Amino acid sequence: MNTRTALLNSAESAARQRGYDGFSYADLAQEVGIRKASIHHYFPKKADLALELLERYAAGFMDDLAEIDTANSSAADKLRAYHTLYRDALVDGTQLCLCVAFSAGRDSLPEPVLRVLNQFHADSITWLTRVLSIATDDGSVAGLTDAEAEAHATLALMEGAQLVARAADSAAPFDRATAAFIARLSAPSTH
Amino acid sequence: MNTRTALLNSAESAARQRGYDGFSYADLAQEVGIRKASIHHYFPKKADLALELLERYAAGFMDDLAEIDTANSSAADKLRAYHTLYRDALVDGTQLCLCVAFSAGRDSLPEPVLRVLNQFHADSITWLTRVLSIATDDGSVAGLTDAEAEAHATLALMEGAQLVARAADSAAPFDRATAAFIARLSAPSTH
DNA sequence: GTCTATAATGGGATAGAC
């Protein structure tokens, strides 16, 4: 793997564990095995690193959503897969979605990073609203009336469930917090 | 106001804006109008300050919950008041609940602070489960079947809604994310 | 209880050799 990618990978896991303020070039240098001055060759400022990090993360997430769309035909299946995305990102309560990790410390974020963060939220709402609109029509989510309101609620639920789990350093609170949401989804399609 | 309280107040608003890693003794010194060395007279280590800060916050929050219980008779009214607590804590998207602000950067927190944080979550779940159990019986929350599962979901929803709002530096996302929850509550009692 | 002074550490960042 090239050094640039290794640095981004190391920065991602550090940022998802400890936030933007919580990791340093010294941490990355140790993990990747170069001196911290060398990192500036790839990312002159920490702001450059943070921007590329979040852009890569958001793009990967949107790719995942597109793949969920093609791999699942029913709205309920898509929403289950969306839930799994957040569940897996938690690992064992040791890591957050990068956007959750960055949101809390928003005041330290460079302005371009903040823009990508809010775009991520906007894109998530667009995707959720579309899927939940389908669910409103086909009845595959129990008690669903307002797709857009539920889209905002679902995003907040996933992010909040991750946060509570992170505080406990365990995935269990995430599962408890999202159980009622999963229970509303109609049975998985079997073909 | 005594200096100790002024320091706690200043630290609280700073921590709720920028997290545990995001505020320093220098910030507090400037706001309170003493030198930063003098802060160590009240709080020898930053860990001491953080612990007292969160203990005070959690105690105040539990007092608020007790007051909500006495001031509201119906479960729906109590849940509306609970929602208002989180809504007001947001200010205009500039401040988080202290527990939300601390959760993201949990790795920097001293261990005693972490214990208070998890106790806060446990106490919140206890309160929500009790209120939602009443609602299960009197039917004042639409589509409610499992009180404990909904308690965990409600806590995650409030915390996540705050986080999304904080990212946007605006209260609007909080209102959008919680609208569906509020819509499930039966009409306010009028006496 | 508050101050000045200072230590000790770690952060982001740069210059210039190789």
Added chain:
DNA sequence: GTCTATCCCATTATAGAC
């Protein structure tokens, strides 16, 4: 592309005078 060496600054924390 990576290194050593260095700078400047902010941070938490302590010692000791007033």
